[in-house]
Amino acid sequence: MKKPIRLAALLLSLSLLTGCTASAGDLWSWKIADTPSSAAAAVTEAKTQKQAGACTPVAQRSDYKSLSNEKCRHLYDKLLDCAQNITDSKTENGYLVKTANLFTEKLSDNETRRTVMAFFNDNPQIFWLSNQYTYSFTLTGTSVQLYSRVRAxxxxxxxxxxxxxxxxxxxxxxxxxxxxxxxxxxxxxxxxxxxxxxxxxxxxxxxxxxxxxxxxxxxxxxxxxxxxxxxxxxxxxxxxxxxxxxxxxxxxxxxxxxxxxxxxxxxxxxxxxxxxxxxxxxxxxxxxxxxxxxxxxxxxxxxxxxxxxxxxxxxxxQANYYQKCAVQIPALNAEVREQIVQALVHAAQQQKHSMALRLSDDLDFNKTVGQLFNGVPYFFQACVQEANGRLSSGKALSYTEMQYSAAASQNGVSVQLAYAQS
Missing domain, CATH: 3.10.620.30 (C8orf32 fold)
Structure with missing residues (x-):
């Protein structure tokens, strides 16, 4: 379920403007979230990079790059700068955030709305903003008012x-x-x-x-x-x-x-x-x-x-999980059994909750799944028993509590692992 972001109202700036270009309550879909950006992200990134082997954070700017012109990107940058600046003033839409103003660049109604959408899509780290916003135009400029759900x-x-x-x-x-x-x-x-x-x-x-x-x-x-x-x-x-x-x-x-x-x-x-x-x-x-x-x-x-x-x-x-990370099953034989056992041992040692199998295209998918889990030779159960023989008691697997889900369209099977009570 997605949460629509709501245009609370289109404000008119200056009496020289004589009409609305969008109605109150106009809806458009996006989702709200968190990632790294501006001040808070910079601190997090600095701390992260001090750790040996730490990954280098990246900004998500795919939708920013898709904006139609530099004016839109200027407004996006303004929104990013203002998002951290929450005032103590509150309206029915939430706490006011510093207004993003472009005094000498007037965007169209559609450009403004798409820019706000891109801003939210690219910046999940800015989680505190309300799904409502207002915007207005002067003869030469554009303003967007965002709202925070919480105080600073x-x-x-x-x-x-x-x-x-x-x-x-x-x-x-x-x-x-x-x-x-x-x-x-x-x-x-x-x-x-x-x-x-x-x-x-x-x-x-x-x-x-x-x-x-x-x-x-x-x-x-x-x-x-x-x-x-x-x-x-x-x-x-x-x-x-x-x-x-x-x-x-x-x-x-x-x-x-x-x-x-x-x-x-x-x-x-x-x-x-x-x-x-x-x-x-x-x-x-x-x-x-x-x-x-x-x-x-x-x-x-x-x-x-x-x-x-x-x-x-x-x-x-190339990076499909069933293709790349699952245990590949061309047949139910001793070699595959050993591969599954090793995968189970590895998963149990890391206390993972699931693992994946992928059946070869030339196998009868439903029949092979049945042989793995539901009938003779109960192949997967034997794999679990052998894996437990290689594991400490504290990490033993419980076959009777396991579940699986088959994805026939991808020849894949996901197995929900379970652990015996110590």
């Missing part, structure tokens, strides 16, 4: 909590890790900390703002798709990975997920739908063709009410 001192307190969690996660990610390894660790950390907030999703008034932010996903541990995707974007930024947001629909509702660049190629990544009752890898670095099986992408450069900025093609399978 509260924002600082929440920021420290978020920085602590992000720092803890990043302490386990190093520059020696490949980009795919970093992405895998970040997803595990996010999924370990967060669960889907069904109550927030069902709340049509959207009274609780935190589940729509990276703060909600990483600190309070509850989020909807907005929070999942923005938290992943924030973590990717700190781990040196380019990551952006994608607007669309899935499972009958407005939805948002990520595009992540690995090895120079872009992939769809939907952490929300992979972190259910069973943690799966069904949307971990998939192509346009795969994601479109059950996701609909909003138009590019369409109506600002629900659109995407231009998106790169996602047509590579």
């Amino acid at each position: 001192e509260e924002r600082t307190r929440l920021q420290k909590k978020l920085d602590t969690v992000v720092g803890q996660i990043l302490s386990g990610v190093t520059s020696a890790d490949s980009e795919l390894e970093r992405e895998d660790k970040l997803f595990d950390a996010l999924a370990d900390r967060c669960t889907y907030d069904s109550a927030a999703s069902a709340d049509t008034q959207q009274t609780d703002w935190q589940p729509y932010t990276a703060y909600g996903a990483l600190v309070t541990g509850k989020a909807v798709c907005d929070g999942y995707s923005r938290a992943m974007q924030l973590l990717c930024s700190q781990a040196g990975l380019q990551c952006r947001l994608v607007n669309g629909n899935s499972k009958g509702a407005a939805h948002i997920w990520n595009l992540i660049s690995i090895g120079g190629a872009w992939y769809h990544f939907d952490g929300t739908w992979m972190d259910g009752g069973i943690r799966t890898y069904d949307y971990f670095n998939v192509t346009d063709a795969v994601i479109k099986r059950d996701h609909t992408l909003s138009p590019q450069n369409g109506d600002v009410a629900d659109c995407n900025f231009p998106l790169p093609a996602a047509d590579s399978e």
